[in-house]
Amino acid sequence: MKKETQLIHAGRSKKWTGSAVNPPLVRASTIVFDTMQELKDATKQRGNRVPFYGRRGTQTHFAFQEAMCELEGGAGCALYPCGAAAISGALLSFLKQGDHLLMVDTAYEPTRGLCDKILAGLGITTTYYDPMVGAEIKQLIQPNTKVIFLESPGSLTMEVQDIPAICQVAKAHNIITILDNTWASPILCRPFELGVDIAIQAATKYIIGHSDVMLGTATATSACWPTLREHSYLLGYCASADDVYAASRGLRTLSVRLKQHEQNALIIAKWLAARPEVEAIRHPAFEDSPGHAFFRRDFSGSNGLFSFILKQGSSEQIQAFIEGMQHFKMGFSWGGYESLITATMNVQALRTVTSWPYSGPLIRLHIGLENPDDLIEDLAQAFARFAMR
Numbered sequence: 001m002k003k004e005t006q007l008i009h010a011g012r013s014k015k016w017t018g019s020a021v022n023p024p025l026v027r028a029s030t031i032v033f034d035t036m037q038e039l040k041d042a043t044k045q046r047g048n049r050v051p052f053y054g055r056r057g058t059q060t061h062f063a064f065q066e067a068m069c070e071l072e073g074g075a076g077c078a079l080y081p082c083g084a085a086a087i088s089g090a091l092l093s094f095l096k097q098g099d100h101l102l103m104v105d106t107a108y109e110p111t112r113g114l115c116d117k118i119l120a121g122l123g124i125t126t127t128y129y130d131p132m133v134g135a136e137i138k139q140l141i142q143p144n145t146k147v148i149f150l151e152s153p154g155s156l157t158m159e160v161q162d163i164p165a166i167c168q169v170a171k172a173h174n175i176i177t178i179l180d181n182t183w184a185s186p187i188l189c190r191p192f193e194l195g196v197d198i199a200i201q202a203a204t205k206y207i208i209g210h211s212d213v214m215l216g217t218a219t220a221t222s223a224c225w226p227t228l229r230e231h232s233y234l235l236g237y238c239a240s241a242d243d244v245y246a247a248s249r250g251l252r253t254l255s256v257r258l259k260q261h262e263q264n265a266l267i268i269a270k271w272l273a274a275r276p277e278v279e280a281i282r283h284p285a286f287e288d289s290p291g292h293a294f295f296r297r298d299f300s301g302s303n304g305l306f307s308f309i310l311k312q313g314s315s316e317q318i319q320a321f322i323e324g325m326q327h328f329k330m331g332f333s334w335g336g337y338e339s340l341i342t343a344t345m346n347v348q349a350l351r352t353v354t355s356w357p358y359s360g361p362l363i364r365l366h367i368g369l370e371n372p373d374d375l376i377e378d379l380a381q382a383f384a385r386f387a388m389r
Contacts, residue, residue, distance in 0.1 A: 003187050003300075004255045011067025011248060016059050023063035025245045029054035047229055055238040064248045071186040071251075072199050074219035078232045079239040083182060083202020084110045086216030088118070090198050091147065093231035094176050094224075097123035099146040104161065105354045106131045106154025108180060112350075128352040132290060134162040138169045145173070150196075151180040152189075153291070156307055156344060156364055157356075158282040160291025163298060167195030176224065182206075182335075185254060188299050197224050203247050205335025206303065209257055213246045215239055257337070257369070261304030264375070265367040271376050272308050277383060279360055282307040304367035305334050310360040313386065318343045318361050320385040327370055327378045334366035339375055341365055 001009075016023045031051045033039040046052035049062040057065070057079070065077040080086040091114070095101060103115055105128040115126040129140055131154050148170050152161040163179065170177045178198045179191050185206040191199040201207060203215035216239075220228045269283045280288070283306035284295040295302075313321075321343075322330060328341040342364050348356040367375065 006071060007187065007251050007255050010070040010251065011063040011065075013063075013066070016063035016066070023060055023245070023248055025241055026058035026060045027054075027241045028058050047226070055233065055236075057238075058241055060241040060248070061239070061244050064244045064251075067248065067251060068186060068201075068217055068219050072181075072201075072219045073190055073192040074199065074225070075222035076225035076229055077217055077219045078228055078237065079244065080216035080218070080232070080237045081239055081243075082214040083180075083200065083204055083216040084108075084114075085237060086200050086202070086218045087111050087178075087180065088114055089216075089232045089235060089237050090178050090200060090218045090228060091119065091149070092235060093228045094147050094178075095119065095122075095124050098144060099124050100142045100144045101126045102137065102140055102145060102148040103128050104131050104149060104151050104154065105129060105351050106157055106159055107149065107151045108155045109350065111149070111151070111180070130354045131159040131161050133166075135165040135169055137166050138173075141169070141173055141175070145175055147176045147178060149178045149180070153183050153284050153295075156282075156350070156362060157347065158284055158289060158307060160284050160289075160295040160298075162291070162294050163191070163194040163196065167197075171195065178218075183303065183305060184299060185258060185303070186251075187254060187258070188301050188303070192221060194298060197221050198228060202335075203250075204333060206254060206258060206261075207247050207250050207335075209250045209254065209336060210246075211333065211336030211338065213243045215243050215247050258301065258303055260369055261367060262302045264369070264372045265302065265304045265306060265365075267372040268365070268367055268375055268379070269306055269308070272379070275383065277310055277313075277386070279309045279311045279358055282309070282362075303335075304339075305364070306367075307362050307364040309358045309362050312359070313361045314389070315345060317386045317389040318345065318363075320389045321363075321382045324385050325378055325382060327375055328365070328382075336366075337369045339366060339368035339370055 042052045068077040103126050167177050176197050179196045181191050181199045182202040198220045201217040273281050285302045328339045331340050344362045
């Protein structure tokens with residue numbers, strides 16, 4: 001089945017929808033039973049998409065979890081109130097005191113904070129590694145290394161990792177691999193075919209697609225699923241049925257939205273590449289972006305998120321660039337229908353073991369669904385303000 005068709009049908013079996021087109025919105029905390037036997041049966045099957053207690057899920061949750069497994073290729077999917085919770089839930093499910101974690105140096109900033117502030121306090125040590133290390137990550141493995149965490153492309157700087165090479169080394173050492181696959185969404189990269197054990201989605205981004213709901217997912221292999229499922233439940237993670245319903249609905253339009261995001265972003269990235277103020281474009285589809293060959297091999301397309309680096313720029317110039325925007329809005333997150341802009345003056349300060357080769361500021365754009373001509377005009381005016389400071 002082609003991906004576009006799969007997005008329409010995933011999680012819509014009659015056991016969840018009945019005769020309706022969409023899975024129903026079922027809100028529940030307590031599930032009641034008519035007999036002791038029914039309660040016992042539900043207790044035995046509580047981890048297998050059987051109504052047991054609201055935190056385990058309702059038909060709304062089960063339908064979406066089934067869809068995510070079908071789309072990403074995993075055996076089970078745990079739900080969380082946001083993407084950061086999915087990351088912490090997955091890591092805490094497989095790490096304990098005395099364990100060692102290998103974390104990619106270009107990870108999402110809250111992931112780094114989790115490692116440095118929470119995991120360290122629990123007696124879990126973290127070593128950051130170069131995203132381009134590939135199979136040489138074997139040199140960093142310690143006797144107590146239990147998890148290797150990947151994020152590809154990397155936050156802000158967009159390095160694409162050699163996922164299969166890292167996963168092959170991990171399997172040889174009985175190490176769990178966890179990939180933050182949010183940039184690719186469930187359809188641009190097939191993580192389990194690349195050897196990943198657990199794939200994370202901040203469904204807040206492209207799955208929801210409208211900047212109005214927060215949700216996280218972690219989809220796992222059959223070997224990892226029982227541990228991830230039970231530990232995440234014991235840690236208290238759950239998600240609102242209303243939020244999950246919105247995510248399920250977002251899946252249906254994901255393919256057409258991503259194609260437009262990709263098309264718009266490539267138009268604007270190529271326009272920026274020709275600007276004299278721009279030092280470099282960090283977009284995985286560009287040949288000079290780190291890991292481009294891995295992107296071509298492992299991804300079926302791109303999206304609306306990329307960065308560019310200016311040759312120079314003071315804080316005052318960057319403020320003038322960003323604050324006068326008409327269509328680009330300042331704000332965290334990405335993946336909605338709107339265009340967003342953020343700036344980072346010192347990328348090196350966000351790294352531990354890798355060197356950043358540029359001295360100018362980095363600007364990250366999320367290109368929304370507006371007409372790209374309007375977005376280009378907005379950026380052109382920003383460069384004019386930048387030049388006047």
